[in-house]
Amino acid sequence: MHRITLARRPQGMPVPEDFALEADDMPVPGDGEVLVAVTHLSLDPYMRGRMDDVKSYAPSVGLGEVMTGQGVGRVLASNSKGFAEGDLVTGITGWSSHAVLKAGELRKLDEALPPSTALGVLGMPGFTAWAGLNSFADLKAGETLVVGAATGPVGSMVGQIAKARGLRTIAIAGGPEKCALARDTFGFDAAIDHRAHQDARSLRAAITEAAPDGVDVYWENVGGKLLHATLPLMNVHGRIVVCGTIAWYGGVDTGGPDHLPAVWRQVLVKRLRVSGMIIFDHWADFPAFLAEMTPKVAKGEIAYLEDVAQGLENAPAAFIAMLQGGNTGKQIVAL
Numbered sequence: 001m002h003r004i005t006l007a008r009r010p011q012g013m014p015v016p017e018d019f020a021l022e023a024d025d026m027p028v029p030g031d032g033e034v035l036v037a038v039t040h041l042s043l044d045p046y047m048r049g050r051m052d053d054v055k056s057y058a059p060s061v062g063l064g065e066v067m068t069g070q071g072v073g074r075v076l077a078s079n080s081k082g083f084a085e086g087d088l089v090t091g092i093t094g095w096s097s098h099a100v101l102k103a104g105e106l107r108k109l110d111e112a113l114p115p116s117t118a119l120g121v122l123g124m125p126g127f128t129a130w131a132g133l134n135s136f137a138d139l140k141a142g143e144t145l146v147v148g149a150a151t152g153p154v155g156s157m158v159g160q161i162a163k164a165r166g167l168r169t170i171a172i173a174g175g176p177e178k179c180a181l182a183r184d185t186f187g188f189d190a191a192i193d194h195r196a197h198q199d200a201r202s203l204r205a206a207i208t209e210a211a212p213d214g215v216d217v218y219w220e221n222v223g224g225k226l227l228h229a230t231l232p233l234m235n236v237h238g239r240i241v242v243c244g245t246i247a248w249y250g251g252v253d254t255g256g257p258d259h260l261p262a263v264w265r266q267v268l269v270k271r272l273r274v275s276g277m278i279i280f281d282h283w284a285d286f287p288a289f290l291a292e293m294t295p296k297v298a299k300g301e302i303a304y305l306e307d308v309a310q311g312l313e314n315a316p317a318a319f320i321a322m323l324q325g326g327n328t329g330k331q332i333v334a335l
């Protein structure tokens with residue numbers, strides 16, 4: 001079996017040398033455990049945070065430990081009554097070709113859908129969009145929503161749910177191809193290429209044009225220039241769901257001007273509701289999410305895109321690229 005471990009802690013954006021590919025003997029499942037052969041691995045932005053040795057909402061990966069991550073695979077051997085050889089399952093396998101998990105850490109998957117959907121549109125990222133909008137966004141028909149990383153699994157689900165509830169949806173995405181996908185595949189009313197705008201002021205002018213009535217809901221996936229551009233456009237009683245700040249995951253230049261007074265003034269004057277969200281708090285609602293969204297995905301009413309890298313050894317490169325917009329859709333590694 002093969003796995004990818006954390007070889008050293010990255011300084012800013014990760015580089016290939018921060019990872020190591022290791023070979024080992026096949027693990028043997030103990031009592032109540034299951035051996036899984038991983039077929040698909042999910043690569044997610046949160047993994048960048050786990051590479052740092054800092055206190056956060058989840059423990060970091062230790063040096064020499066396997067990189068954390070969710071996988072989908074087939075049961076190779078089972079010492080649990082709940083699972084049989086050949087079952088299609090998902091769990092936190094890590095960046096690994098094979099993994100032994102306790103039966104309670106695995107979930108059986110519906111064979112009718114492509115297995116990789118359990119990592120994206122019908123997995124943690126799609127659920128994040130659904131749970132965050134339901135819990136914090138207070139969507140109202142006729143309002144305007146802005147979301148960055150709009151063709152990714154979180155942003156594309158945010159846009160589609162908001163659109164279905166009657167909002168005007170504005171995508172911010174990197175490059176003309178992603179903007180076209182945002183409009184044509186995910187149904188956004190407008191799409192803005194953040195790469196075509198060097199500074200926040202120019203990006204703000206483009207958002208203002210696309211959102212003539214202001215912004216009621218800003219789904220924060222990115223931070224950086226997108227936040228700077230959008231915050232002053234928020235309407236009174238607007239809502240901001242702070243889901244991620246990927247523009248800052250590679251390290252933040254703290255030497256710039258202090259924007260805190262201006263940010264706080266916007267929150268006060270506009271009476272904004274700013275909600276930080278971590279999907280961990282919402283897992284009790286995951287069955288309700290699946291019950292609502294699985295039929296919609298199966299019928300093609302919810303669109304999704306996947307970007308599939310081939311081979312575990314290519315996971316680090318795909319991960320590094322994803323952090324910089326190299327992915328188009330949910331980043332998966334097929335093993």
Ligand code: NDP
Pocket residue numbers: 044045046124125128148149150151152153154155172173174175178194221222224226242243244245246247248277278279280322323324325326327328329330331
């Ligand atoms: P994506 O697949 O959308 O991948 C990341 C995307 O971020 C890139 O493709 C790129 O898209 C965009 N991006 C990266 N750097 C920048 C930048 N400097 N400026 C603008 N855009 C940038 O990721 P996900 O859909 O999986 O995740 C989206 C966000 O949600 C992340 O911030 C993630 O951490 C967060 N998240 C939070 C969770 C929670 O519980 N709070 C759970 C799941 C995800 P483009 O090329 O279009 O700019």
